Amino acid sequence: MKIFRTVCPRKCYDACAMLAHVEDGRLVKVEGDPDSRVTRGALCPRADRYVERTYHPDRLLQPMRRVGEAGSDEFEPISWDEAIEWMADSLTRTARESDPRALLYYACTGHDGVMTQFGNLFLSHYGGYSSVYGDLCWPAGMEATRLMFGTLHHTPPESYAHSKLIVLWGKNAAVTSPHQMRFVKEAQAEGTQLVCVDPVRTKTARLADEHLAPTPGTDGFLANALAHVILSEDLHDAEFVREHVHGFEDYRRMVRQYEPSKAAEVCGLPKDTIVKFARRLAAQKPANLNAGFGVQRYRNGGQTIRSLAALQVICGNIGNVGGGFDYTNEAAFLARPYPFKVPAQPRVRQLGPVSQLGRVLLGAKSPRIRAAIIERANPMTQNPFSSTVHYALTRLDFVCVIDQFLTDTARRANLVLPAKTMFEETDVHPGQWHGILQIKEKCIEPPGGVRTEREIYRALAEAMGYPTDQFDLDAEAVLHEVLPAGLSVKRLRKESFDRHGPDHVPFADFRFRTPSGKIELLSTAAEISWHCDPLPFYAPPKESAQADPERFKLFPLHLLTPKSEYRQNSQWGNDPHLNQAEEEHAIRMHPDDCVARGLEDGQEVRVYNDRGAIKMPVRRDEGVRPGVAVVYSGKWLSRDGMSVNVLTSDHVTDMGYGATFFDCLVEVEALKSGTE
Ligand SMILES: Nc1nc2c(c(=O)[nH]1)N[C@H]1C(S)=C(S)[C@@H](COP(=O)(O)OP(=O)(O)OC[C@H]3O[C@@H](n4cnc5c(=O)[nH]c(N)nc54)[C@H](O)[C@@H]3O)O[C@H]1N2
Ligand SMILES: Nc1nc2c(c(=O)[nH]1)N[C@H]1C(S)=C(S)[C@@H](COP(=O)(O)OP(=O)(O)OC[C@H]3O[C@@H](n4cnc5c(=O)[nH]c(N)nc54)[C@H](O)[C@@H]3O)O[C@H]1N2
Numbered sequence: 001m002k003i004f005r006t007v008c009p010r011k012c013y014d015a016c017a018m019l020a021h022v023e024d025g026r027l028v029k030v031e032g033d034p035d036s037r038v039t040r041g042a043l044c045p046r047a048d049r050y051v052e053r054t055y056h057p058d059r060l061l062q063p064m065r066r067v068g069e070a071g072s073d074e075f076e077p078i079s080w081d082e083a084i085e086w087m088a089d090s091l092t093r094t095a096r097e098s099d100p101r102a103l104l105y106y107a108c109t110g111h112d113g114v115m116t117q118f119g120n121l122f123l124s125h126y127g128g129y130s131s132v133y134g135d136l137c138w139p140a141g142m143e144a145t146r147l148m149f150g151t152l153h154h155t156p157p158e159s160y161a162h163s164k165l166i167v168l169w170g171k172n173a174a175v176t177s178p179h180q181m182r183f184v185k186e187a188q189a190e191g192t193q194l195v196c197v198d199p200v201r202t203k204t205a206r207l208a209d210e211h212l213a214p215t216p217g218t219d220g221f222l223a224n225a226l227a228h229v230i231l232s233e234d235l236h237d238a239e240f241v242r243e244h245v246h247g248f249e250d251y252r253r254m255v256r257q258y259e260p261s262k263a264a265e266v267c268g269l270p271k272d273t274i275v276k277f278a279r280r281l282a283a284q285k286p287a288n289l290n291a292g293f294g295v296q297r298y299r300n301g302g303q304t305i306r307s308l309a310a311l312q313v314i315c316g317n318i319g320n321v322g323g324g325f326d327y328t329n330e331a332a333f334l335a336r337p338y339p340f341k342v343p344a345q346p347r348v349r350q351l352g353p354v355s356q357l358g359r360v361l362l363g364a365k366s367p368r369i370r371a372a373i374i375e376r377a378n379p380m381t382q383n384p385f386s387s388t389v390h391y392a393l394t395r396l397d398f399v400c401v402i403d404q405f406l407t408d409t410a411r412r413a414n415l416v417l418p419a420k421t422m423f424e425e426t427d428v429h430p431g432q433w434h435g436i437l438q439i440k441e442k443c444i445e446p447p448g449g450v451r452t453e454r455e456i457y458r459a460l461a462e463a464m465g466y467p468t469d470q471f472d473l474d475a476e477a478v479l480h481e482v483l484p485a486g487l488s489v490k491r492l493r494k495e496s497f498d499r500h501g502p503d504h505v506p507f508a509d510f511r512f513r514t515p516s517g518k519i520e521l522l523s524t525a526a527e528i529s530w531h532c533d534p535l536p537f538y539a540p541p542k543e544s545a546q547a548d549p550e551r552f553k554l555f556p557l558h559l560l561t562p563k564s565e566y567r568q569n570s571q572w573g574n575d576p577h578l579n580q581a582e583e584e585h586a587i588r589m590h591p592d593d594c595v596a597r598g599l600e601d602g603q604e605v606r607v608y609n610d611r612g613a614i615k616m617p618v619r620r621d622e623g624v625r626p627g628v629a630v631v632y633s634g635k636w637l638s639r640d641g642m643s644v645n646v647l648t649s650d651h652v653t654d655m656g657y658g659a660t661f662f663d664c665l666v667e668v669e670a671l672k673s674g675t676e
């Protein structure tokens with residue numbers, strides 16, 4: 001038996017440190033690494049299923065050619081030689097008859113790491129490609145945090161022990177960052193108070209001392225109203241603001257208009273609750289405020305995060321032990337790109353924001369998109385307004401998907417190539433919560449017939465007559481170049497790398513890499529870069545009663561589609577054990593909203609708007625705010641008969657080119673008998 005230290009490479013907060021047990025070349029057990037300071041020997045329910053995932057009977061083990069219609073599971077196995085020849089022919093024809101930019105290269109976050117760069121090396125030789133910009137996940141909040149503080153610092157997990165108050169705002173840490181939640185609970189046991197702000201009484205909200213459930217997308221208004229109370233009652237930290245803040249007087253003038261009585265109306269919370277929460281924020285110092293990604297999946301997401309961060313600024317909760325505004329960790333970007341030598345930079349055509357993948361593919365002209373390579377991504381289920389992705393993919397001449405399973409996206413490919421798992425290639429991976437860089441060690445060989453992406457692109461380069469020497473670089477050689485200065489692979493094998501350590505206090509030196517060198521409540525850069533107001537004024541979400549009363553009349557429910565505890569986006573959606581562990585897959589609504597529509601508990605309903613419709617049972621749930629409906633995302637069209645993203649909007653966030661998954665209105669009705 002051999003034991004390897006490794007780390008979960010999903011796009012996830014926790015990046016769990018794991019020990020992989022291997023016997024006779026086979027992975028037999030995966031457990032949490034007890035030596036990790038932050039994940040401390042525990043795994044989430046998904047990582048606990050890595051052995052089963054690796055040897056899942058549905059895992060793809062050889063290249064497959066689709067013989068049935070798009071969406072079906074009719075594929076036949078072909079040899080690697082045939083697959084590579086077909087792919088090389090298709091790409092050569094695309095470039096010859098049209099332009100290299102008639103090829104779409106699309107990768108998402110199914111597997112992070114630095115060994116994912118070989119696709120780009122191949123495309124440099126190919127000469128060009130089309131792409132989309134932005135990100136489905138976190139960019140509005142990242143941009144907002146950067147505009148205000150200059151960098152994305154994050155407090156270390158240990159700092160909660162010093163906080164009097166922790167606010168988890170639009171973050172369901174008990175589900176999406178369970179190891180963080182352990183630290184929160186430990187602090188609570190010592191007297192720290194936890195406030196959770198979420199329209200839904202989530203697992204996290206149930207653990208909180210206070211839960212505020214505002215109307216979705218109105219948090220910016222709420223935060224500005226809290227600031228109104230804090231400033232009008234002179235509860236702010238005047239000295240901190242004088243020393244370290246740019247634009248305070250403008251901000252103070254701005255928040256005057258956000259009266260708590262107005263906020264009560266807009267956010268649907270009692271005025272008294274708002275006033276009390278404001279006083280609490282100012283009084284219970286040091287306080288940590290952690291904004292989740294959920295709160296920025298709206299058109300107004302960036303400005304909302306700026307309003308949230310501003311609260312910590314005016315209360316002087318920046319640079320102090322136990323304080324801090326947390327969003328994500330700049331350490332997530334510790335590794336640099338590998339300096340490949342390429343004949344010329346590829347000509348990249350940016351088609352548009354990733355949230356509009358389907359729309360921009362359909363609209364691309366001169367050249368139109370003819371072919372696509374998709375890896376580490378499942379846009380058929382994960383991208384918003386997914387019916388547009390469906391139309392776009394089925395119109396292409398050639399689609400190659402590299403994945404471990406026959407996902408909804410893979411079913412629309414002409415050619416599917418089997419992908420390696422995390423245990424089959426060495427790489428490094430940082431955590432976006434704790435920021436610790438860990439080695440992900442290769443511990444087993446890929447099963448016969450499976451190649452790493454690097455090997456796939458190498459074979460393709462060879463078939464197309466490109467030089468292959470750089471594709472032969474192994475993981476150690478790549479890591480050697482991309483790791484932060486002074487850090488070696490050898491050292492990383494012995495211990496993980498934490499740039500700051502457990503006692504780190506972000507911004508303790510009060511130096512901010514912003515244009516003014518101070519915290520920018522007033523940001524000219526926001527205006528120049530994003531045409532946003534330099535102050536964090538509130539604008540309603542695009543799909544709301546305030547912004548679009550006509551739409552609201554037709555579709556009066558806010559649909560939230562957050563993460564399930566039992567899937568990683570769409571991953572593990574094919575795990576029978578986890579599917580069983582999840583509560584029934586249903587749309588959850590407040591009993592009043594069910595009664596108003598004559599819906600019985602458990603009844604089949606149709607959830608619809610002008611983009612699409614799905615059907616599923618409804619569950620009456622007191623924990624969901626009236627006017628809101630909740631469906632966990634990540635179900636598979638091919639397995640579960642529906643993907644919630646046929647309903648979601650493909651608008652773009654106010655900054656960072658993010659997606660607006662939760663900025664989505666729907667209506668729900670009883671399924672009439674005989675309706676499909
Ligand atoms: N409605 C709704 N939609 C959402 C969200 C939401 O909250 N609500 N969240 C959004 C967010 S935050 C994100 S990050 C995106 C994620 O979107 P995606 O990254 O597209 O989705 P995933 O389901 O994580 O995984 C993509 C695929 O990668 C494959 N994969 C895993 N490892 C490897 C590998 O080593 N090589 C290759 N080639 N493939 C591999 C998996 O099998 C999986 O099919 O989804 C977004 N979609
Ligand atoms: N179990 C599990 N964990 C995961 C993932 C997974 O798929 N499964 N995916 C990982 C990834 S890719 C990501 S991006 C992270 C995201 O993890 P989180 O940061 O927790 O973000 P979300 O799950 O998108 O949303 C969090 C909460 O925001 C709430 N919310 C929605 N709208 C609003 C609003 O207007 N105001 C407020 N205050 N709250 C609102 C939702 O009800 C939800 O409970 O999780 C990571 N961890």
Ligand SMILES: [Mo]
Pocket residue numbers: 011136137138
């Ligand atoms: Mo994400």
